[in-house]
Amino acid sequence: MTAAATGSVLISDVRPYGQGDPVDVLVVDGTITEIGAGLTAPDGAERIDGKGGVLLPGFVDLHTHLREPGREDTETIRTGSEAAALGGYTAVFAMANTNPVADNSTVTDNVWRTGREIGIVDVHPVGAVTVGLEGKQLAEMGMMNAGAAGVRMFSDDGKCVHDPLLMRRALEYAKGLGVLIAQHAEEPRLTVGAVANEGPTASRLGLPGWPRAAEESIVIRDALLARDAGARVHICHASTEGTVELLRWAKEQGISITAEVTPHHLLLDDSRLETYDPVNKVNPPLREVRDTQALRRALAEGVVDCVATDHAPHASQEKCCEFAQAKPGMLGLQTALPIVVETLVKPGLLDWRGVARVMSERPAQIVELTDQGRPIAVGEPGNLAVVDPDASWVVHGDELASLSRNTPYEDMTMPAAVTATVLRGVVTTREGQVTR
Numbered sequence: 001m002t003a004a005a006t007g008s009v010l011i012s013d014v015r016p017y018g019q020g021d022p023v024d025v026l027v028v029d030g031t032i033t034e035i036g037a038g039l040t041a042p043d044g045a046e047r048i049d050g051k052g053g054v055l056l057p058g059f060v061d062l063h064t065h066l067r068e069p070g071r072e073d074t075e076t077i078r079t080g081s082e083a084a085a086l087g088g089y090t091a092v093f094a095m096a097n098t099n100p101v102a103d104n105s106t107v108t109d110n111v112w113r114t115g116r117e118i119g120i121v122d123v124h125p126v127g128a129v130t131v132g133l134e135g136k137q138l139a140e141m142g143m144m145n146a147g148a149a150g151v152r153m154f155s156d157d158g159k160c161v162h163d164p165l166l167m168r169r170a171l172e173y174a175k176g177l178g179v180l181i182a183q184h185a186e187e188p189r190l191t192v193g194a195v196a197n198e199g200p201t202a203s204r205l206g207l208p209g210w211p212r213a214a215e216e217s218i219v220i221r222d223a224l225l226a227r228d229a230g231a232r233v234h235i236c237h238a239s240t241e242g243t244v245e246l247l248r249w250a251k252e253q254g255i256s257i258t259a260e261v262t263p264h265h266l267l268l269d270d271s272r273l274e275t276y277d278p279v280n281k282v283n284p285p286l287r288e289v290r291d292t293q294a295l296r297r298a299l300a301e302g303v304v305d306c307v308a309t310d311h312a313p314h315a316s317q318e319k320c321c322e323f324a325q326a327k328p329g330m331l332g333l334q335t336a337l338p339i340v341v342e343t344l345v346k347p348g349l350l351d352w353r354g355v356a357r358v359m360s361e362r363p364a365q366i367v368e369l370t371d372q373g374r375p376i377a378v379g380e381p382g383n384l385a386v387v388d389p390d391a392s393w394v395v396h397g398d399e400l401a402s403l404s405r406n407t408p409y410e411d412m413t414m415p416a417a418v419t420a421t422v423l424r425g426v427v428t429t430r431e432g433q434v435t436r
């Protein structure tokens, strides 16, 4: 097991959570040791000039696809880590739909070790719930949890755990282990051939529709299964207004259910499909304006807990064919914070404390990480992101760190930029460049 690197850094002229007068924050050997005005850096410490920007806890992404092992032409643990760090992330959860599938501790421990050696973001492998993501037989969750990676989240994401009895068993098993099951909520018998939100846009464009009920029927089923098992369940990429209402109901009942929303489901709607550009194809599909609005409000209220990117790199040849044939998924790590600013901070739905909550604190709590998503305070780990709230920049896929180019935000102007990221006191990015 490689030990996690720590470092020392003086971050000057920053406003924690965007509040109060600018201060300096000193991190020594990975831990915040001082916060105040006019601090001096010890010998050998790195320095970051925050230029009056906002200081936030490093972000935690519960839903990243890194494509290693198996599709290293589209993303590797290294390039995905770089994209994450540039986006302000200090921890990511790498989904299990790799090749081979991360359904055993050999794969999950390898992902974890590789991430650790690269050392610019904590890469936590997500284990598969079922062997080969086939939905037939439970994977060895206990072995993956007991391995070096200490896998704490399990998901067949990309596919739904469809069999209700198997899902029930998975929740019971997970409860015993103290780990989390994250569900890609999609009733597959309702989405055969589906590529776009079922609604007026899909009808007009002649695209087969993906009904809301495909998501919502699994959300309510799994809420009830979690209730009966006394287990926790997490809903991946919530995308509909109805899902929000079901989550609200389930939480009111005291059911241990949490949910994430992606930046693209906060910002984009199915009017983007008019061009038939497959870059806009994603699972679940882009919905309608009423859904984006409901999801924004739900995130602000805490009914939806957190933002997760569902960063899903794909090769250009898999994204340039006909809409129906293209692979679903889009890049997300480097554009997440600006989209949260655009959809929630600018309209006044969230302040910077709220951003820290949905990007860092809640996701860390959901997976019970004790070293991430912590307050910016003396004695806490130095996992931090510095944000220039007034920056504006234009997205160009070929300038992103990802090996793939499938960003739906090409040529879009983004508000706010991550200007530096710090992992345990080690500066991992500054001014848009990876420093390690």
Ligand SMILES: NC(=O)N[C@@H](CC(=O)O)C(=O)O
Pocket: 065, 097, 157, 158, 159, 184, 281, 282, 283, 284, 310, 312, 313, 327, 328, 329, 330
């Ligand atoms: N979201 C997507 O459209 N695609 C994801 C799988 C997933 O998150 O469901 C992928 O792995 O490409």
Ligand SMILES: [Zn+2]
Pocket: 157, 158, 159, 184, 236, 237, 283, 284
């Ligand atoms: Zn999914």
